[in-house]
Amino acid sequence: MPGVISDPAELLRQRGIQVTAQRLAVLRAVSVHPHVTADAVADAVRTEIGAISLQSVYDALSVLVGEGILRRIQPAGSPARFEDRVGDNHHHVICRVCGQMVDIDCAIGSAPCLVAADERGYEIDEAEVVYWGRCPDCLAESRSSTPESTARRSQDSARRRRSMRPKQA
Numbered sequence: 786m787p788g789v790i791s792d793p794a795e796l797l798r799q800r801g802i803q804v805t806a807q808r809l810a811v812l813r814a815v816s817v818h819p820h821v822t823a824d825a826v827a828d829a830v831r832t833e834i835g836a837i838s839l840q841s842v843y844d845a846l847s848v849l850v851g852e853g854i855l856r857r858i859q860p861a862g863s864p865a866r867f868e869d870r871v872g873d874n875h876h877h878v879i880c881r882v883c884g885q886m887v888d889i890d891c892a893i894g895s896a897p898c899l900v901a902a903d904e905r906g907y908e909i910d911e912a913e914v915v916y917w918g919r920c921p922d923c924l925a926e927s928r929s930s931t932p933e934s935t936a937r938r939s940q941d942s943a944r945r946r947r948s949m950r951p952k953q954a
Contacts, residue, residue: 800852810834811845812869815855819868820877820886826867860886860915876914882923889916 793812797804807830814829815821821829827842846867849855853872859865860879870888879886919927 796854800854802848802852802854805845806834807837807841808845808848810837811842812849812854815846815849815867816869819870819888820858820866821868822864822866824864858886858915874911876916878916878918880920880923881917882919882927885920 793809793816794804797808797812802808810830810833811826813833814826818825818829823839823842823846826846827837827839830837830842846855846857850857850867855867855869856871857865857867858877860877863879863884866886868888873890875888875890877886878889
């Protein structure tokens with residue numbers, strides 16, 4: 786489940802991953818900010834430990850995803866996002882207006898939650914589903930479309946997109 790990992794260094798050691806300040810900071814950033822982009826991870830890590838290249842962030846993310854500690858999500862037309870909720874085959878819903886992404890549990894049953902209708906000899910162990918729509922705030926705003934509310938909605942959407950990035954200290 787998402788949330789702050791109690792001992793990220795021990796988690797890395799258990800997986801045989803070398804413990805570095807960069808990897809720990811990346812892991813903490815994703816843990817605190819689920820569905821975060823690599824750029825936002827880099828911003829959070831820089832706030833925590835100082836200078837780090839974007840390539841180093843991508844390298845750390847790659848190692849953590851490769852070891853199953855983090856999950857990479859790549860919605861169509863959107864940058865990859867990262868989360869620490871792994872192993873439960875949950876899905877996501879994304880607001881088309883503001884870009885907010887939230888977890889939703891599988892519709893039915895255990896992983897992979899969906900059964901392929903056309904068997905082709907694959908052993909399927911995961912189904913990735915992304916639902917698209919409008920979040921409650923954006924939906925409510927669209928129902929009250931006046932010139933003022935349209936301007937406010939644009940400002941609020943920009944604010945929400947910025948809020949998906951970690952706060953600068």
